[in-house]
Amino acid sequence: MLEARNITKSYTLPGQQAIPILRGINLLIGEGEMVTIVGASGSGKTTLLNVLGTLDTPDSGEILFDKEQLFRDKKYTLSPKALAKFRNQKIGFVFQFHHLLSDFTAIENVAMPEFIATGKLPPAKKRAAELLESLGLSERLDHLPSELSGGEQQRVAIARALMNRPKLVLADEPSGNLDSKNSRMLYELMAKLSKERKTSFIIVTHNEEYAALSDRCLHMQDGLLHAGFEAVM
Ligand SMILES: Nc1ncnc2c1ncn2[C@@H]1O[C@H](COP(=O)(O)OP(=O)(O)O)[C@@H](O)[C@H]1O
Numbered sequence: 001m002l003e004a005r006n007i008t009k010s011y012t013l014p015g016q017q018a019i020p021i022l023r024g025i026n027l028l029i030g031e032g033e034m035v036t037i038v039g040a041s042g043s044g045k046t047t048l049l050n051v052l053g054t055l056d057t058p059d060s061g062e063i064l065f066d067k068e069q070l071f072r073d074k075k076y077t078l079s080p081k082a083l084a085k086f087r088n089q090k091i092g093f094v095f096q097f098h099h100l101l102s103d104f105t106a107i108e109n110v111a112m113p114e115f116i117a118t119g120k121l122p123p124a125k126k127r128a129a130e131l132l133e134s135l136g137l138s139e140r141l142d143h144l145p146s147e148l149s150g151g152e153q154q155r156v157a158i159a160r161a162l163m164n165r166p167k168l169v170l171a172d173e174p175s176g177n178l179d180s181k182n183s184r185m186l187y188e189l190m191a192k193l194s195k196e197r198k199t200s201f202i203i204v205t206h207n208e209e210y211a212a213l214s215d216r217c218l219h220m221q222d223g224l225l226h227a228g229f230e231a232v233m
């Protein structure tokens, strides 16, 4: 589904030498596979997710999505406009802090990606309601983010990420803000969704216990990914 080949990226601060962050990442993600990435703070996990999500440009390497070249020879194969459309249609993002729009209700937040893509609000809201109901939030459709618990906010963020039926969801420490009970529920939910919907998930987490709920866990160290374990499922 997603393939990254020999991805490198370094950052250069003014007047300093370039610091390599990703030193040759190779990654192959299957359809419906849930992969977790653990690693020390500053090891480059967020940078990698941003690169895989085409939010950040690597220095070199290749990215293939559904067998199509997305990045090679140091540039994207799509125009910036086409790349933005690709991202809206194929990839869902979940961040550590939910990043919901505070002036919009749960259903409006979830409807937003489809509304942006189609310009049609009623069908977007209908599907948003269905998604929220399937995530156990049928009583919370018209609540503002500030009227939801942390766990509910992250479930709304997952519903929003799933709205355009993406092939891939990228989640950066999605439970960073939650207690252990809600964190576990969130990981169980993502594991269920990856299998039911054949959506691939790449999730950065600091918690190896939750990583064990995934199909495969990878360790980020010194700018490289190392195999963790194959979870028995
Ligand atoms: N925009 C940037 N400019 C310069 N350095 C950056 C930038 N973004 C991240 N870094 C550096 O890259 C390293 C990896 O960061 P990050 O990917 O956020 O790590 P992680 O998510 O694993 O904690 C850190 O040392 C960080 O300071």
Ligand SMILES: [Mg+2]
Residues within 6 Å of the ligand: 045, 046, 047, 172
């Ligand atoms: Mg990070």
